Amino acid sequence: MTSNTGHIAVCQHYEIQIIPRLEAMLRIRIIVLTVLVIFGIPAESSIYAEPSPVFYGGEDPFRLLRQAEELYQKDPGSALDLIEEALLMAIRQNNLNAQGASYELLGDINFQLRQYDLAAANYQRALGLFQRTENISRQLTLHRLAGMSYEKSGDLDKALESYRDYVNLAENSARKSKPSSREPSYDFQSKSKSYKDNSLNELEQVRLAISEILIRQNKFEESVDELDDVAQSADTVLNPEKSLIINNLMGEAFEAQEMETEAAEYYSKNASTARKLNKPAEEAKATSKLADIYGNQEMSDEALELRNRSIEIYSITNDSSGLAQQYLARGKLQKRINQPAEAEESFKLALDYSKRSGDKEVERETYNEYSDLEEKRGRIEKALEYYKKYVALQDDAFRKRQSELEDALALNSSLLQQQQRIDLLEKNEEISNKTIEVLRANETIAEKSAANQRLLIYGLLLIILLLSISGYLMYKNMRRKRVANQLLALKSLRSQMNPHFIFNALNSVNHYISQQDERAANKYLTDFSRLMRSVLENSKEDFITLATEVEIIRLYLQLEHNRFSEKFDYELSIDENLDLEHGQIPPMLVQPYIENAIWHGLRYKDGKGTLKVIYKLDNNVLVITVEDDGIGRARSQALKTENQKKNQSTGMTNIENRLEIINSMYGSAIKAEVIDLPDDSGTRIILRLPVLKPEVAV
Amino acid sequence: MTFKAVIVEDELASQKTLEGYLQKYCTEIEVSGVASTVAEGTKMVESLKPDIVFLDIEMPFGNGFDLLEQVSYADFEVIFITAFSDYALRAIQVSAASYLLKPLSIDELVAAVDAVKSRLKKEKDFIHTRILVENINLENKQGHKIILPTMEGFEVVCIGDIIHCTADDNFTVFKLENGSQLMICRSLKHYEELLSDFDFIRVHKSSLLNRHYVQRYRKGKGGTAVMTNGDEIDISINGKKKFLEAFEGMK
Numbered sequence: 001m002t003s004n005t006g007h008i009a010v011c012q013h014y015e016i017q018i019i020p021r022l023e024a025m026l027r028i029r030i031i032v033l034t035v036l037v038i039f040g041i042p043a044e045s046s047i048y049a050e051p052s053p054v055f056y057g058g059e060d061p062f063r064l065l066r067q068a069e070e071l072y073q074k075d076p077g078s079a080l081d082l083i084e085e086a087l088l089m090a091i092r093q094n095n096l097n098a099q100g101a102s103y104e105l106l107g108d109i110n111f112q113l114r115q116y117d118l119a120a121a122n123y124q125r126a127l128g129l130f131q132r133t134e135n136i137s138r139q140l141t142l143h144r145l146a147g148m149s150y151e152k153s154g155d156l157d158k159a160l161e162s163y164r165d166y167v168n169l170a171e172n173s174a175r176k177s178k179p180s181s182r183e184p185s186y187d188f189q190s191k192s193k194s195y196k197d198n199s200l201n202e203l204e205q206v207r208l209a210i211s212e213i214l215i216r217q218n219k220f221e222e223s224v225d226e227l228d229d230v231a232q233s234a235d236t237v238l239n240p241e242k243s244l245i246i247n248n249l250m251g252e253a254f255e256a257q258e259m260e261t262e263a264a265e266y267y268s269k270n271a272s273t274a275r276k277l278n279k280p281a282e283e284a285k286a287t288s289k290l291a292d293i294y295g296n297q298e299m300s301d302e303a304l305e306l307r308n309r310s311i312e313i314y315s316i317t318n319d320s321s322g323l324a325q326q327y328l329a330r331g332k333l334q335k336r337i338n339q340p341a342e343a344e345e346s347f348k349l350a351l352d353y354s355k356r357s358g359d360k361e362v363e364r365e366t367y368n369e370y371s372d373l374e375e376k377r378g379r380i381e382k383a384l385e386y387y388k389k390y391v392a393l394q395d396d397a398f399r400k401r402q403s404e405l406e407d408a409l410a411l412n413s414s415l416l417q418q419q420q421r422i423d424l425l426e427k428n429e430e431i432s433n434k435t436i437e438v439l440r441a442n443e444t445i446a447e448k449s450a451a452n453q454r455l456l457i458y459g460l461l462l463i464i465l466l467l468s469i470s471g472y473l474m475y476k477n478m479r480r481k482r483v484a485n486q487l488l489a490l491k492s493l494r495s496q497m498n499p500h501f502i503f504n505a506l507n508s509v510n511h512y513i514s515q516q517d518e519r520a521a522n523k524y525l526t527d528f529s530r531l532m533r534s535v536l537e538n539s540k541e542d543f544i545t546l547a548t549e550v551e552i553i554r555l556y557l558q559l560e561h562n563r564f565s566e567k568f569d570y571e572l573s574i575d576e577n578l579d580l581e582h583g584q585i586p587p588m589l590v591q592p593y594i595e596n597a598i599w600h601g602l603r604y605k606d607g608k609g610t611l612k613v614i615y616k617l618d619n620n621v622l623v624i625t626v627e628d629d630g631i632g633r634a635r636s637q638a639l640k641t642e643n644q645k646k647n648q649s650t651g652m653t654n655i656e657n658r659l660e661i662i663n664s665m666y667g668s669a670i671k672a673e674v675i676d677l678p679d680d681s682g683t684r685i686i687l688r689l690p691v692l693k694p695e696v697a698v
Numbered sequence: 699m700t701f702k703a704v705i706v707e708d709e710l711a712s713q714k715t716l717e718g719y720l721q722k723y724c725t726e727i728e729v730s731g732v733a734s735t736v737a738e739g740t741k742m743v744e745s746l747k748p749d750i751v752f753l754d755i756e757m758p759f760g761n762g763f764d765l766l767e768q769v770s771y772a773d774f775e776v777i778f779i780t781a782f783s784d785y786a787l788r789a790i791q792v793s794a795a796s797y798l799l800k801p802l803s804i805d806e807l808v809a810a811v812d813a814v815k816s817r818l819k820k821e822k823d824f825i826h827t828r829i830l831v832e833n834i835n836l837e838n839k840q841g842h843k844i845i846l847p848t849m850e851g852f853e854v855v856c857i858g859d860i861i862h863c864t865a866d867d868n869f870t871v872f873k874l875e876n877g878s879q880l881m882i883c884r885s886l887k888h889y890e891e892l893l894s895d896f897d898f899i900r901v902h903k904s905s906l907l908n909r910h911y912v913q914r915y916r917k918g919k920g921g922t923a924v925m926t927n928g929d930e931i932d933i934s935i936n937g938k939k940k941f942l943e944a945f946e947g948m949k
Binding site for chain 2: 503
């Protein structure tokens with residue numbers, strides 16, 4: 001029970017001690033910064049100097065951070081605004097050092113406002129960033145600060161972890177080499193959130209903090225080992241100032257284990273050392289602790305003596321706070337050993353000094369004790385009076401604490417919102433970074449797919465081009481067919497009506513005129529005119545009716561027979577089953593065969609020949625036969641002289657071409673068969689025309 | 699003075715018509731024989747030795763040219779008679795022999811007979827017939843001869859010696875290989891037709907050139923053909939195509 005109170009006292013002691021130190025430290029930092037700015041020392045020596053000189057157009061997050069640092073004591077809200085801005089800037093510039101510095105400053109603010117959880121979290125974040133930039137000295141500082149924050153928030157395990165990280169890193173980096181010269185030198189003095197003595201270096205301070213936590217965790221052996229270690233490395237023989245602190249902690253460690261004799265040894269050692277070093281405060285502290293132990297061990301005389309000794313020391317230094325505490329302690333002891341008058345005297349002095357030093361806690365405690373004493377002495381009224389004062393002070397303290405808490409809470413809630421905003425900012429930035437990555441990924445995918453699409457489009461265009469080319473070629477081909485068709489019509493006119501026939505026919509008319517045979521001339525001329533009219537009228541058509549065809553052939557035969565009546569007779573026979581009005585046939589298909597028969601077959605024959613022209617329907621096929629009993633193709637050809645061959649008519653080749661074109665255009669299958677009759681006894685032509693539909697087959 | 703004539707014609711009607719016209723309108727012509735085929739005609743010409751032969755070109759068993767090749771006696775003027783024949787007509791025109799188209803025109807018949815009669819009275823060299831026969835027998839077309847009528851009479855020119863012809867109003871100026879030039883009283887159009895089978899190209903409305911004498915071609919809108927004698931002949935845009943086509947197969 002007694003040790004417990006001692007423990008609490010220690011904690012309270014630190015709490016009280018740390019806050020003013022923190023403030024002092026910040027003040028120093030601000031002064032240092034101001035001095036730096038005023039004397040134009042390169043910003044590099046500032047903690048928030050950017051090691052790498054890469055900045056975007058004048059946007060300097062460090063400038064904002066320096067402003068925030070100056071501001072945050074008075075106006076944490078505005079400072080947070082500035083930090084937020086700096087952080088955003090740093091994130092956009094991907095400036096890790098600036099981001100780290102921003103979080104560190106956030107942590108500082110949290111720490112100052114006793115938001116130790118948040119402070120720890122921000123320090124850890126800053127730490128992570130500085131780890132990425134491999135900034136060792138900032139990492140060390142942040143390990144320590146994180147440890148302190150965890151310690152304050154009561155998370156001793158994590159505090160221990162952070163401190164140990166610090167120690168490991170410090171020892172490793174010290175073993176490796178001195179920090180590189182490029183790295184900005186950090187001012188430990190200014191950033192030192194130290195809670196101990198400046199005579200200790202930072203590593204030692206951290207190690208002592210570790211020991212302290214171990215003590216609080218009741219890990220006695222570990223803590224003692226740690227302390228021994230520190231004592232050795234700190235070389236306490238040469239540095240008695242350091243031994244004061246270490247021994248004090250040793251004492252506390254033993255005290256915690258209720259090994260009060262051992263603890264007393266350390267304290268008494270400290271008391272004498274402090275005396276030698278002429279450090280009255282330390283001496284008084286050690287003496288007081290010794291007195292506590294003796295008091296607890298019922299060694300009242302020794303305790304009282306020591307108490308008086310410490311009072312003596314505090315009197316010399318005129319430390320009213322210390323005196324108040326000592327008088328209270330002496331009073332409590334005197335009350336216990338039943339010296340009420342002395343105790344009352346002590347309590348009165350305690351009250352006096354505590355009021356002077358403004359130490360409400362001591363004052364309150366004294367009233368409580370005093371009231372108890374008076375009650376025991378039977379002076380109920382006095383007891384009640386002091387009790388009331390005790391209660392009033394208690395209430396005051398409570399109210400004060402409460403309003404403090406309320407203030408902190410109000411501030412916290414607004415600051416927490418800002419903190420959340422900053423957290424969100426980071427997350428957003430992360431998300432947007434991810435989004436950007438995703439977008440980039442999408443972009444590359446899109447690019448690829450765009451390339452594919454382009455390929456596809458080109459392919460399609462090519463196909464379209466090819467299609468349109470082939471389409472155009474097909475169209476041209478069709479056009480050519482049509483042109484060929486028209487040419488065919490023209491050609492057929494020419495081939496049908498061999499100019500020889502026309503002019504010879506006219507010559508025949510001339511003959512009748514010269515013979516003055518008016519009737520014959522008239523008949524011949526009118527027949528010839530009918531034939532020519534018929535031919536001319538139908539020359540444009542690809543197909544004519546069978547009736548027209550038969551009419552043309554009849555007239556032609558008649559006219560030619562008129563000329564060569566001594567050479568041949570003819571027969572024209574038409575099948576009765578033929579539908580002359582609806583049957584269709586290409587015009588002048590048969591005439592050239594008849595002309596051939598007369599000119600090349602019958603004309604050479606000795607004596608009179610016979611020409612047969614037969615139109616017959618056979619199984620829906622129109623079969624036209626042109627048969628002569630002339631000299632036959634072979635003999636006719638043999639009889640031709642060179643000069644005649646030079647002037648050969650193109651009638652037959654024309655007919656063949658025409659048939660080919662007509663067949664391809666109309667999808668028809670008109671076939672011409674030439675049969676040479678035996679022994680040069682003539683030629684038979686057989687034309688077969690399936691009943692034709694006069695439609696262009698495309 | 700009468701002239702002996704022989705008619706070679708396969709169609710009876712035509713024979714009779716011509717004979718009738720001659721008796722009626724050409725009294726100095728005495729028809730001493732009528733033949734229906736080339737063989738018959740050849741014999742008749744050789745035996746009768748006529749001054750004039752009316753010769754149908756288109757006949758069975760050999761045509762008019764065959765007769766000219768076959769006859770040993772060639773001292774006669776020929777008047778060709780044809781219904782229609784591109785090839786034959788051109789050959790006749792080159793030799794500037796007389797010809798008549800069916801159905802016969804009496805006026806033309808009389809004019810042709812008169813022209814022949816005057817030639818028979820003057821030269822008696824039967825150059826037209828001989829050149830015609832020569833040409834028929836000559837494979838190389840550039841060696842064919844053409845008879846160009848001049849103011850004084852006519853000029854026999856080897857077609858292969860003609861470098862180019864230029865139109866000059868209704869006359870045609872022939873530039874020959876030997877450097878001389880001839881002014882002929884016929885249109886360029888007439889010679890374009892006559893010489894179309896002889897590698898002559900109408901490159902311009904006033905120029906007809908012999909492809910074989912083209913030395914160089916200079917590009918231009920139509921371009922210019924430089925002939926071997928150095929003459930430069932402008933080619934029209936329309937003529938350019940024909941000109942270049944003529945050289946297409948020779949590149």
